[in-house]
Amino acid sequence: MSILRTEALVKRYGGILVTDSVSLDIRPGELHAIIGPNGAGKTTLINQLSGELASNAGKVWYDGVDVTALPIHARARSGLLRSYQITSIFEEFTVRENAVLAAIGAQEHGWRFWRPMLARAAQVKVADEVLATCGLAHRSAMPAAGLAYGERRQLELAMALAAQPKCLLLDEPMAGMSVQESGAVVQMLARLKGRYGILLIEHDMDAVYALADRITVLVYGKVLFSGTPDEIRRHPEVKAVYLGEEEAA
Ligand SMILES: Nc1ncnc2c1ncn2[C@@H]1O[C@H](COP(=O)(O)OP(=O)(O)O)[C@@H](O)[C@H]1O
Ligand SMILES: [Mg+2]
Numbered sequence: 001m002s003i004l005r006t007e008a009l010v011k012r013y014g015g016i017l018v019t020d021s022v023s024l025d026i027r028p029g030e031l032h033a034i035i036g037p038n039g040a041g042k043t044t045l046i047n048q049l050s051g052e053l054a055s056n057a058g059k060v061w062y063d064g065v066d067v068t069a070l071p072i073h074a075r076a077r078s079g080l081l082r083s084y085q086i087t088s089i090f091e092e093f094t095v096r097e098n099a100v101l102a103a104i105g106a107q108e109h110g111w112r113f114w115r116p117m118l119a120r121a122a123q124v125k126v127a128d129e130v131l132a133t134c135g136l137a138h139r140s141a142m143p144a145a146g147l148a149y150g151e152r153r154q155l156e157l158a159m160a161l162a163a164q165p166k167c168l169l170l171d172e173p174m175a176g177m178s179v180q181e182s183g184a185v186v187q188m189l190a191r192l193k194g195r196y197g198i199l200l201i202e203h204d205m206d207a208v209y210a211l212a213d214r215i216t217v218l219v220y221g222k223v224l225f226s227g228t229p230d231e232i233r234r235h236p237e238v239k240a241v242y243l244g245e246e247e248a249a
Contacts, residue, residue, distance in 0.1 A: 002061070003028045003167045003197035004049065004080065009058035011044050011221075018044045020221035021058065026167065026197040031189065033200045033208045036218035042201045045218070046171050049199070050082040051075040063166060079166040083157050083173065091145040095136055095155055098144050099127035102159035126162055134158040134188055150181025154188065167197040174204060186210060209233075 002025035011019035018041045026032045034042050047053035049060060051072035059068045062080045076082075089098055096118075103123035118124055131137050134154045139147065147155060153173060160168060173189075174182040186207050192198065193211065202208050208215060208229070215232045217224040225231075225238050232238055 001028070002026060003030075003063055004199065005061040006049070007059040007061070009045070009048060009060065010056045011041070011048055011053065012056045018221050019048060019055070022218070022221070022223055024216050024223060024226060026199055027213075028166070028197055029194045030213045031193045031198045031200060031211050033202055033212035033215045034218055035202070035205070035208060035215060036224075040218040041221040042218055043171055044221075046082065046169050046199070046201060050080070050169055052082075076163070079164065080169070081160050081163060081165040081167070082169040082171070083160040089144045089152065089155060089159070092143055094141055095131065095144055095147065096124075096127055096140040098155060099131050099158050099162050100124055102162035103127050103130075103164075105163065123162075126164070130158045130161040133161065133191060135184055148181075150177045150184065153177065153181075154185070157185075157188070161192075161196075165196060167199070168192075169199050171201045172203065173200070174202065174207065182207070 005025040007023055008021045009019055009023070010017065010021055022045060024032070034045070036042055044053065048055050051067070051070060051074070055068065059066055061067065062075065063078065067075050067080070090101065093101070100118065100120065100123050103126040104120065128137070128140070131140055134157055136151065136154055136158055139151060144152070144155060157173065174185050177185065182204065189198070189200070189211050200211065212229055214226060215229055216226040217232065217238050225235055227235065
């Protein structure tokens with residue numbers, strides 16, 4: 001049983017196959033990492049999964065439903081979320097208010113702004129929980145504009161979680177972060193593991209080995225290999241094509 005599954009997914013730009021018949025699956029609660037050289041097609045694949053990009057062929061199944069033809073909003077509403085696309089951060093609102101808004105947005109269509117935000121007990125509870133999970137509880141009362149870069153990215157993730165997803169798509173969530181901030185995100189992902197299906201694209205192999213249940217190696221749009229971290233470490237072709245390149249860099 002998978003929460004997310006692709007079947008021979010294809011994306012083509014002109015004559016170039018950027019996603020070359022990719023079949024993979026994410027089990028409920030699994031953290032599945034996708035690694036591969038720059039230009040391998042990782043971001044393109046995530047865009048096809050979120051619905052941002054239409055596929056030329058193949059299928060995407062989410063939670064037992066064929067969502068291949070569904071637009072991004074419909075996928076997001078049913079719990080297949082890409083972190084930064086959920087909703088934009090309101091700078092002048094507090095961190096907590098932003099999280100509450102994300103929780104409201106997930107549950108209601110057409111916000112009723114005249115109702116005081118923090119009077120919504122159920123959504124405030126969800127907001128406080130996700131902020132604690134993301135290590136932002138101590139920033140709750142601060143306007144979002146005051147957050148550091150890494151904390152902002154954590155707030156985006158908290159807002160994604162407030163929408164109560166079943167599957168998260170994360171494209172290099174640690175990009176541009178300091179060592180300390182990345183460390184905080186790794187710890188947070190370790191806490192999220194098991195509760196959500198997570199597809200994680202990440203370059204930092206230490207983070208990938210620490211977090212992933214399974215790893216898929218993508219090269220020139222094709223799945224080279226899928227396996228456990230141990231299998232990936234031992235796979236000769238993977239070492240040559242990807243890990244060797246990393247070591248040489
Ligand atoms: N809109 C586009 N038009 C043409 N080529 C594209 C477009 N988007 C991405 N590509 C190409 O697709 C390939 C994969 O890109 P991408 O998915 O961003 O790779 P990755 O995230 O693995 O670095 C690259 O060769 C890139 O140049
Ligand atoms: Mg990319």
